[in-house]
Each structure stands twice: as structure tokens, then as C-alpha cells.
Amino acid sequence: MQISARNALKGTVKKIQVGSVNDEVVIEIASGVEVTAIITKSSVENMQLSEGKEVYAVVKSSDVMVAID
Template structure:
């Protein structure tokens, strides 16, 4: 697999919440940190995601916003 994103983290699917259109995928990284991703239900089915599946969280962003009160 070749990918232009430089930020790729390997983990396991911890939970999946499937909605009518989208699925919420929680990925647990080896050190216990969790990343949540919202993808289409069709994509989740196409990837054959199941709890315990090994997956990669790939992300690419030109900016990240942070706010505080």
C-alpha cells in the first residue's frame, strides 16, 4: 500500500457503531490511545471491518484548530 499521507498509525478496531449512513470506528493504538473515525457505512462494509481487525489510521491535514475558553 502506498499513501501520500505521512501520518499513519497502526491499531485494532475497538468498537463499531453503525448508523443509517455512517459508521463510527474506534481504533485502539498499541499504547492504549484511541482514535475515532466517522466513515461511510459502505466503506466500513467494503473494508470488512470487525472488532479486533488490524487497521491503519491515516490522516493528512494542512491545519489543526485548537480552541480554549
């Protein structure tokens, strides 16, 4: 896989919450560390996503914000 995004985090699909238009995909990238993505149902179907499948969470952003309590 080649991609221009600098942050491609390999992980495993932990859960897929099915919605009417979009699905919520929870990806575990390390023990206890999760990334959640909202993607179209058709993307979930086209990629044949299911719990346990290895995937990449790809983050591409021109802005990163940092916050503290």
C-alpha cells in the first residue's frame, strides 16, 4: 500500500456499529488504544470489513490541535 498520508496506524477492527447511512468502525491500534472512524455503509461492504480484520486507520490533516485540562 502506498498513500500520501503520513499517519497510517495498523490495527484490528474491534467493533462495527451499523447505522442507516454510515457505520462506526472501532479499530484497536494497540492494547487499550482505539481509533473510531465514521465511514459509509458502502465502504464497509466494499472492503468486506468485519470484527477481527486487519486494517489501517489513516489520518490526514493539515491541522493538529493540542489541549490540556
